[in-house]
Amino acid sequence: MSSLVFKFQRRLKKVDNSKIFQGVVIGVIILSALLVGAKTHNLPPLAIQILGILDVAVTFFFVFEIVIRFMATPKKKQFFKSGWNIFDTIIVIGSLIPAGGSGVLIARLLRVFRVLRLVSMVPELRLLINALIKAIPRMGYIALLMFVIFYIYAAIGSIVFNEINDVLWGDVSISMLTLFRVATFEDWTDVMYETMAVYPISWIYYLTFIFLTAFIFLNMMVGTILEVMSQEHENFRAQAHGESAEGGEPASRAQIDKLEKELQEIKALLKQQAPN
Known part of the structure; x- marks a missing residue:
């Protein structure tokens, strides 16, 4: 049965x-x-x-x-x-x-x-999803740092630019939404020129914010995902070839060493059995 x-x-x-x-x-x-x-x-x-x-x-x-x-x-x-x-x-x-x-x-x-x-x-799609899931903990710290930068700049914007445009800089939460608009480059120059009409050097505020968020932190996010994805590709390739990704050394290298050792033992036996 x-x-x-x-x-x-x-x-x-x-x-x-x-x-x-x-x-x-x-x-x-x-x-x-x-x-x-x-x-x-x-x-x-x-x-x-x-x-x-x-x-x-x-x-x-x-x-x-x-x-x-x-x-x-x-x-x-x-x-x-x-x-x-x-x-x-x-x-x-x-x-x-x-x-x-x-x-x-x-x-x-x-x-x-x-x-x-x-x-x-589809295994390739599973690989991408697994990489994204494993990258979330690392991305969380980057996102936390981004939130700190957003909060600092939002507080500064709410204090300095509140009288210029209460709709965009009324409080910290609204200022964070405005900064998100700036970080995504959605008509951010209109926001900048409006504040520059009152504070000519306010462009420094926007350029430093964009440099930190859109360039540095975004590239850090992408780099983290690519690093995890590369590791997942290596693990997937090792499993596909019957190798092990543990220990930092593939199993195929160990198999080659084992075969070389067995060949040496066979040579030693043949030398012992060979007539003098």
């Missing part, structure tokens, strides 16, 4: 890992995204009925696919230890909510999130 179950799991695992099946799943996800977009247009009743049938078919396919993946896992607890499996399961269960009655809006919103399954199906 156990052997039959094992063979059945192996077949399901083979189906789940096959490129054809993965391509079909990605195609259905894209179809699901197109269905969500098509429903936002004014369509004739016949087209709406066809879209409804296709939506039901897509939902049942997602259920079928997640069941195959779950059944192909030997230890069922291991299935839910993967964050991507939990993510896919939540989306699939959310898609099963009926679209009638008061749950229409919730059901439609949950069906929109089915497009995110494309992230869990």
Whole structure:
């Protein structure tokens, strides 16, 4: 009995890992995204009925696919230890909510999130998301420093420029919104020229702020993400080649050293067995 179950799991695992099946799943996800977009247009009743049938078919396919993946896992607890499996399961269960009655809006919103399954199906996209998630703690300290700079400049702007334009510099919170506009270069020169009409040297205030936020801190954010992404690429490449990223040295180097040691032992044995 156990052997039959094992063979059945192996077949399901083979189906789940096959490129054809993965391509079909990605195609259905894209179809699901197109269905969500098509429903936002004014369509004739016949087209709406066809879209409804296709939506039901897509939902049942997602259920079928997640069941195959779950059944192909030997230890069922291991299935839910993967964050991507939990993510896919939540989306699939959310898609099963009926679209009638008061749950229409919730059901439609949950069906929109089915497009995110494309992230869990494509390894390269998973790599990007994992890198972004791992970069968040480092980016948090940069964001905290940015907030301190924003707060200092907002306080200065509220004190100095309050009488010039109360709408832009009324208090610290409004001043921070104004500075965000300046940092994103959204008509920031209009704000600067307005204050320069009263304080000619106020351009120093804006240029130093832009230099700190738009150039230094933004580049620090980008550098952090690129560093983490590079590490993730190395780990992914090591796993793809059966190597280990731990210890700072790939497993392939250890394998080469082991082979060289075995060759030396073989040479020593051959020398001992060779006739004098």
